[in-house]
Amino acid sequence: MFSGKTEELLRQLRRASVGGRSVLLIRPLIDTRTSAEIAESRSGAQYACTSVAGAGEIAAAVVASPCEMVAIDEAEMFGPELTEIANGLANDGYEVIISGLDTDFAGRPFGAMPELLALADSVAKLTAICTFPGCGEPATRTQRLVNNLPAAIDDPLIVIGGTEDRREPDRYEARCRAHHRVAPARHAAASAGVVGLRSVPIEVGEEARSA
Numbered sequence: 347m348f349s350g351k352t353e354e355l356l357r358q359l360r361r362a363s364v365g366g367r368s369v370l371l372i373r374p375l376i377d378t379r380t381s382a383e384i385a386e387s388r389s390g391a392q393y394a395c396t397s398v399a400g401a402g403e404i405a406a407a408v409v410a411s412p413c414e415m416v417a418i419d420e421a422e423m424f425g426p427e428l429t430e431i432a433n434g435l436a437n438d439g440y441e442v443i444i445s446g447l448d449t450d451f452a453g454r455p456f457g458a459m460p461e462l463l464a465l466a467d468s469v470a471k472l473t474a475i476c477t478f479p480g481c482g483e484p485a486t487r488t489q490r491l492v493n494n495l496p497a498a499i500d501d502p503l504i505v506i507g508g509t510e511d512r513r514e515p516d517r518y519e520a521r522c523r524a525h526h527r528v529a530p531a532r533h534a535a536a537s538a539g540v541v542g543l544r545s546v547p548i549e550v551g552e553e554a555r556s557a
């Protein structure tokens with residue numbers, strides 16, 4: 347989040363479009379923060395853009411809008427079935443570009459992203475800048491704040507906009523590993539098995555650190 351990954355995706359689409367390649371941009375329908383018109387007006391380039399309710403609709407969208415390149419934004423919002431679908435498109439000769447968050451608000455691998463990262467021919471890992479006061483280090487984590495306090499480990503995975511109990515909408519901030527906070531489970535039973543997640547060491551490439 348805040349790393350410019352959607353901008354990077356759109357940059358790649360512009361390059362492909364300028365080069366005369368046909369492009370289809372696919373977004374999850376759940377993501378209502380951006381619209382197709384924004385993607386097109388920023389770039390000035392023309393390419394098809396469609397929103398789908400689930401990964402199962404991607405194949406039909408590609409058939410309906412023939413293209414050489416398939417770009418998928420906010421890929422973490424799709425379920426694990428995206429892996430097989432994206433891999434299948436690549437095997438069928440499409441160039442597939444996928445943008446997504448690799449970890450969720452609790453620092454856990456997000457949806458199909460771990461498998462997609464493993465299967466990708468190339469990976470660009472972008473980082474934002476940690477917004478914790480006085481830090482400024484590369485941010486590899488997404489901090490979710492609920493009423494200005496860190497979200498709990500058992501909070502829902504995806505929250506967009508307001509919530510049913512009419513509290514303040516959750517906020518998201520870019521944070522480095524040292525300043526990423528996850529609150530203990532709100533419901534005792536849910537904490538089993540996930541408490542130790544934050545202590546698992548994860549190698550971050552030198553490219554990501556210096557970006």
Ligand SMILES: [Zn+2]
Pocket residue numbers: 476477478481482483521522523524525
């Ligand atoms: Zn920091």
